[in-house]
Amino acid sequence: MKITDIKPQKYKKRVNIYVDDKFAFGLSEELKYKYDLKIGDDVDDEFIQDILLAEELTKSINYALKLLTYRQRTEEELVRSLKRKGFDEFYIEKTMEYCKNNNYINDIEFTRSFINDKVNLNNYGSERIKYELLNKGITKEIIDRELDMGEEYQYKNAMKLAEKKLKSYEGQEYAAIYRKLGGYLHRKGYPYDIVSKVLRDTLNQG
Template sequence: MKKITKIEYQKNNKDRVNIYLNDEFGFGLDLNIMIKYSLSKNMELDDEFISEILIAEDKNKAYNYAISILSRRAKSEKELRLKMSQKGYENEYIDFTIDKLKQNKYIDDSDYSERFILDKLNFSKYGKLKIREALYNKGIDKQIIDEKLILISSEDEFKRSYELAEKKLKSLSKLDSQKKRIKLYNFLINKGFEYDTVKKVVSELLKEEYNGFDD
C-alpha cells in the first residue's frame, strides 16, 4: 500500500494536480480524475487501484486531445482515429474516445457529411462525383454518402456547372471552338461533374460555335 502524502496544483495548469506517494512524486492527474476517485491526503492506495486511476487519466488525456482537434476543425470518425493513432494512442483509448464523443454528439459522420457537402457545393463548387470521392476518402459509410448526395438534383448540378463553365469560357475567348470545348470538358470533369451533365452544359454554351460537331 502507498499513502498519499501530498496533493498540489500544478504551477502552469490549475486544472491538474500532482500526487505524492510516500513523500515522493507519484503522478500527475486531471482535477476531475482526482475528484472522481475521491483522492485525498493520507488516503492509502494499492497497486491495482493506482493502475485503475492511471488508466482513467490516460483515457481522459485521449478524450481531451480529440476535443482539441475537433475544436479547430470538424473531422470524420476515420480522420480522428488516424490523428489519434499518429499521436500514439492505443486502440483501446481511441475506441473509448470515439464512443464517448458519439454519446456527446461531438462526432457524427452523417452531420459531418451534410456540412462537408454544403461547403463543397457553395465554396469549392464541386460536382457530385468529386464530393463522393472526397467523402469516401474520409471514411464515410457508402450508405450515408448515397443518402446525402441523392438530395442534390440534376437540375442543381446543371445550373452550378453551367455557371462555372460560363465564367471559364470568358478566359478562353482566343481559342477556336473545338479547343474551347475540350478545355470546358476537362474543367468540368475535374470539378467532379458527371459526363452527361458536362456534355449538356458544353453543348448549350457552344451550340452556335460548333453546331453539327460530332459528339
Template sequence: MPIITKITVQKNLSDRYNIYLDEKYAFSVDEEVLTRFQLKKGKELSELDLTEIGYEDEIRKGVNSAIQYLSYRMRSEKEVVDHLRKKEFTEEIIKEAIHKLYKLQYLNDLEFAIAYVRTQMNTTNKGPEVIKLELKNKGIHKEMIETALLELKEDHVLSSAIALVEKTIKQNKSLPEKIILQKMEQALLRKGFSREIIHQAMDGIKIEQDEEVEREILYNHWLKAHKKYQHLNGYEYEQKIKQFLYRKGFSLDQIEGFLREIEL
C-alpha cells in the same frame, strides 16, 4: 500501500492535478479522473488502483486531444482516429476515447457528411462524384454518403457546372475554340460532374472570339511550327505545319485559309 500526501493544480493546465505519494511526486491526472476515483489527501492506493487510474487518465488525454482537434471544425470519426494515432495513442485507448466522444456527442458522421456537402455546395464548384470520393476518403459509410448527397439538388449542380464552364472560357480566351471546349469537358469531369450534367452545361455554349485576336493566336502558333520545321521543304513541310496547328485546336479550314493568306 502508498498514500496520497499532497495534491496540487498544475500551473499551466488548471484541469490537471499533480499527485504526490509518500511526499514524492508520482503522476498527474485529469480533473475528471481525480473526481471519479475520489483522489484526496490520505487515501491509500493499491497497484490495481494505480493501473486503473493511469489507464483512465490516458483515455481522458485522448478525449481532450480529440476535443481540441474538433474545436476548429467538424471532423469525421476517421479523421479523429488518424489524429490520435499521430499523437501516438494506442489502439485500445483510441477505441475508448472514440466511444466517449460519441457518448458526449462530439462525433456524428452523418451530421458531418451533411455539413460537408453543404459547405462544398456553397463554397466550391465540385460535382457530386468528387464530393462523394472525398467523403469516402474521410471514412464515411456508403449509406451516409448517399443520404448526405441528397442535399445536392440538380438545379444547383447544373448552376455549379455552368459557373465552371464560364470560368474555363474566361481563363482560356487566348486558345482556339476547339481547345477551350476540350478544357471545359476535362474540367467538368475532374470536378466530378456526370455526363448528363456536362452535356446540359455545355449545350448551346458560344465562344465569341475577336477575329483579329484569333488570327494572331494562329499566327503565333504558326511561327512556332515554322521555326520547328523550317528545315523541311515542300509537301513534307506543309503537312507538318498543318498537323502541328491541328493539334493546337485549329480547324482544317482555318489552317488552310491562313496558309493561303500568308503565301500571298
C-alpha cells in the same frame, strides 16, 4: 502505500502525486477531485492503475474535443487523428463511444453539412463530393442516401460555371478552350455526361 504529497505542476490544472515520499504519477486536477485524493490517503497498485487508466482516457477525450472545436470531423477522421497521437485502441474506442453518445460526432449530420457547403460555396459536382466524403471515411451507403443531385440541377450549375470561366479563355483556339474548360469542370467534380453536354451546348457544337 500512502499519498505523502500533492504538488501543482507548472502546467495548468495538473498535479504531481507522491507516494511514500517518492513521485508516483502526474494527474489532472479533474481526476484528483473525482477520486478525492488527499495527502494521507492509503493507496494500492490496483487503485493507482485505475487512476492511470482514467487519466489516459481523459487525455484521449480532451484531445478529441480539442480537434472538434476547430471543425466538424467524421468518425474515421477522428480515429485517424487519435491513432497518430499514439493512443491505444482501447482508449480510442472509449473516446469514440463518449463522442457519439454526446453527439459530438455524427457522420450523417457531417455528410449533410459537407454536401451543402460544397454545393453552395464551392460549386462542386457529385463526383468530387462523393470522392472527398469517401476519403473522410463516410460509407457509400450514407453518401448514396444523402447525395441527391439531379442531372438537371448539376447541368445548370455546370453551365453557370462554364459561362463564367469562358471569359478567361477569350481569344484562345477552340481546341484549347475545349480541353481547359472540360478539365476545369471535371476537377469541379461533374460527371462525364454532364461535362460533355455543357461543352457541346456552351461551345455551340452538335
